[in-house]
Amino acid sequence: MARVKTKYKCRSCGYISASYLGRCPNCGAWNQFEKETEEVQVRSSKASPSRLIKKTGVNEPVKLDAVKAEKEARIKTKSEELNRVLGGGIVPGSLVLIGGDPGIGKSTLMLQIMSGLAQKFKVLYVSGEESANQIKLRADRLGLGTSDMLLYPETDMHDIRQQIDDLQPDFVVIDSIQTMNEPSLDSMTGSASQVREVTSELMKIAKMNAITIFVIGHVTKEGAIAGPKIMEHMVDTVLYFEGDEHHSYRILHSVKNRFGAANEIGMFEMVNEGLKEVTNPSAIFLDERLPKSTGSSVVVSLEGTRPLLAEIQALVTPTAFGYAKRTTSGIDYNRAALLLAVLEKRGNLMLQNQDVYLTATGGIRLNEPAVDLAVVMAIASSYRNKEIPATTCFVGEVGLTGEVRRVNQIQARIKEAAKTGFEHIYIPKHNMHPSLQNLGIDVIPVSSIPQALKLVFG
Numbered sequence: 001m002a003r004v005k006t007k008y009k010c011r012s013c014g015y016i017s018a019s020y021l022g023r024c025p026n027c028g029a030w031n032q033f034e035k036e037t038e039e040v041q042v043r044s045s046k047a048s049p050s051r052l053i054k055k056t057g058v059n060e061p062v063k064l065d066a067v068k069a070e071k072e073a074r075i076k077t078k079s080e081e082l083n084r085v086l087g088g089g090i091v092p093g094s095l096v097l098i099g100g101d102p103g104i105g106k107s108t109l110m111l112q113i114m115s116g117l118a119q120k121f122k123v124l125y126v127s128g129e130e131s132a133n134q135i136k137l138r139a140d141r142l143g144l145g146t147s148d149m150l151l152y153p154e155t156d157m158h159d160i161r162q163q164i165d166d167l168q169p170d171f172v173v174i175d176s177i178q179t180m181n182e183p184s185l186d187s188m189t190g191s192a193s194q195v196r197e198v199t200s201e202l203m204k205i206a207k208m209n210a211i212t213i214f215v216i217g218h219v220t221k222e223g224a225i226a227g228p229k230i231m232e233h234m235v236d237t238v239l240y241f242e243g244d245e246h247h248s249y250r251i252l253h254s255v256k257n258r259f260g261a262a263n264e265i266g267m268f269e270m271v272n273e274g275l276k277e278v279t280n281p282s283a284i285f286l287d288e289r290l291p292k293s294t295g296s297s298v299v300v301s302l303e304g305t306r307p308l309l310a311e312i313q314a315l316v317t318p319t320a321f322g323y324a325k326r327t328t329s330g331i332d333y334n335r336a337a338l339l340l341a342v343l344e345k346r347g348n349l350m351l352q353n354q355d356v357y358l359t360a361t362g363g364i365r366l367n368e369p370a371v372d373l374a375v376v377m378a379i380a381s382s383y384r385n386k387e388i389p390a391t392t393c394f395v396g397e398v399g400l401t402g403e404v405r406r407v408n409q410i411q412a413r414i415k416e417a418a419k420t421g422f423e424h425i426y427i428p429k430h431n432m433h434p435s436l437q438n439l440g441i442d443v444i445p446v447s448s449i450p451q452a453l454k455l456v457f458g
Contacts, residue, residue, distance in 0.1 A: 006035065006037050007035075008020050008033040008034065008035055009033065009034060010024040010027065011029075011032045011191065012029040012032045013027040014192055014228050014229075015027065020033050034187060034188065035186075036185070036186065036191075037187075073092060074088050074089030074091060075089050075091075075092060075117075075121075075212075076089045076090075077113055079112070079113055079116075079266075080277065080279070081252065081277045081278075081279075082109075082113060082252065082266055084264055085239060085252050085254045085264045085265065085304075086254070086257065086259070087259050088260060090171075093209075093210040093211065094206065094212055094236040095202060095206045095207075095235045095236050096212070096213070096215065096235065096236065096239065097215045097217055097225065097231070097232065097235040097237065097238045098214060098215070098216050098217065098239045098240075098241060099218070099225040099238070099239070099240050099241070100219060100241035101219055101242075104243050105241060105243070105268070106241050107129075107130075107138075108138070108142070108274055109268070109275055110175065110214060111135070111138065111139060111144060111274075112142060112144065112275060114147075114171060114214075115139070115142075115144040115147040115149055118148045119148070122150070122168070122169040122170050122171075123149045123150060124152060124167060124169040124173070125149055125150065125151050125152065125172075125173045125175070126152045126154060126174050126175065127151065127152070127175045128154065128155040128174075128176060128179030128180055129175060129176060129179055130153065130175075131153050132151045132153050135151055135153075136151075142274040150167065155180055155181050155189070156181055156183060157181060157182045157183070157198055157201060158183055160174075160180070161201070161205070168211075170212065171211070171212050171213075171214070172211055173213075173216070174214070174215045176216040176218060177195055177199065177215045177216065177217045177231075178217065178218050178226055180194070180198045182194055182201065185197055190226075195228060196230060199234050199235070200234065202215060232256065237254065237256060237257045237259070238254070238255050238256040238257075239252055239253065240252075243270075243363065244363030247362065248269050248270045248271070249267060249362065250275065251266070251268075252266040253265050254304065261304050261305055264303065264304030265303040267281045267284075282307075282308055282416065283420070285308075285309060285362040285364065286298065286309055286311055286420070288361075289311055289390065292387050292390075294381050294385050294388075295313055295378055295379075295382030296311060296312070296313050296381065296388065297312050297314075297375075297388050297392075297393070297394055298374065298392070298394070298422070299312055299374035299375075299393065299394055299395065300393055300413040300414075300416055300417050300425070301368060301370060302370065302407075302408070302412070302413060305409075305412075307413045308364075309393065309417065309420055310360055310361065310366060311362075312358070312359070312360055312371065312375055312378045314357065314375070314378035314382045315355075315356070315357040315382055316351070316354050316356050316357075317354065318353060318354060319353055319354060324352060324353060324354055324355055324356070325355040325356075326340065326355075326357075328357075328359070329359040329360065330359055330360030330363070331359070331360055331375065335369075335372070335375075336356075336358050336375065339379070340379065342398055342402055342449065343376055343380065343449065346402030346449050346450065347376075347449050347450060347453055349379075349380060349383055351379075351383065354383065356379060358379070369397035369405075370397055370407040372396060373396035373397070374393070374395075376449060377453075380453055380457065381457075384457060386457050391422050391423040391424060392423070392424040392426070393422050393424070393426075394425070394452075395425065395426070395427050397428070402449040402450065403447065403448050403449075404429065404447055404448060404449065404452065405430070406430040407427075411435075413425075413427075414427070414439050414441060414443060415439055418440040418441040422441060424442045425442070426444045426446050426455070427443060427444070427445055429446060429447040430447075431445070432445040
């Protein structure tokens, strides 16, 4: 038999209460509790527990060395950037979550990718936000109006499951997860319980039928995917589609991938015909550099397994007030504050009465420690009003004692710098190896900030 259980859940943090509360005791948010009801099955002690997922055979513990592991099959798309981010292609039966700001191009990306796959596979595009007519108009604008992709504007999960069972597609797109409704739940569409239940149902469909499902998700004002955090744990891959409203470039960033490396990036440019792949991002970030400008340095960053050259700009000016201002864009603020303290203490630069503005050009975010040396040199260049040669780049992490610490994948970084046309690269001394001298670029090892400042500025 079944009985109905009522509970109240906070939309902000997921805290569960037996009664309605005006203020959440866990996160402190006001008026965020919503009512949820569910049917609880009451079984006798003799009843055997039910299974949520059908068994396909005997499931018994086995020794690890007795398991015959096979590499996952991959389906290549026409987008090499997406293939890179996914770790070499799409894994059949995987559940992929794509998040991003409104209007960033998530639906456009999925429409282009699925139109290409529809030439060989059966694709079902489920839209809860747009009608079939709206999708058709966008496809015509992108030159994809003759695709064999199946459109299904619907939000009811019961009907969606029925269509998937009848059609047995190879790929399914859910646009978006926050518009889907599970009729068995007595809660509003887009609530935490609805998103969690719909995601769970899609995961079962993907795994039991070997159907690859792409789920589009909205993001909150903090930049996280809207809904319970468990949703990101349930899916196989989490991708973020990011971009600056003032730039046409978009970055597809992998933050979780069970079938490949995390933190991989793919780059696209938004044009009138849709999203165009950018195969050489380093050239894009460096093509607008001013010659003989101070406060500019180039770093060879590593995003996943892809080396990427980016420009870091710094502006150091005397403060007009008693408290010096620090502003960053694309660079972690706390990390920048730490590097400024190291420069003042170890590099003898008087920065406590200087306003410092730091930015990574092109709208990219640089979070890895290997950008530290380039940030330090850009600040020193602006402070001393001395330029850094345009053919020089930097790689290295900076410690609190002013030492330049080793970084990973140094050979790949040096090769990317040489391929882009740079003539000199400063690297940590402990990364130095004789094999690095034959890569077509002058490799200069440094062990500390004072040594690097002396070599660059004299």
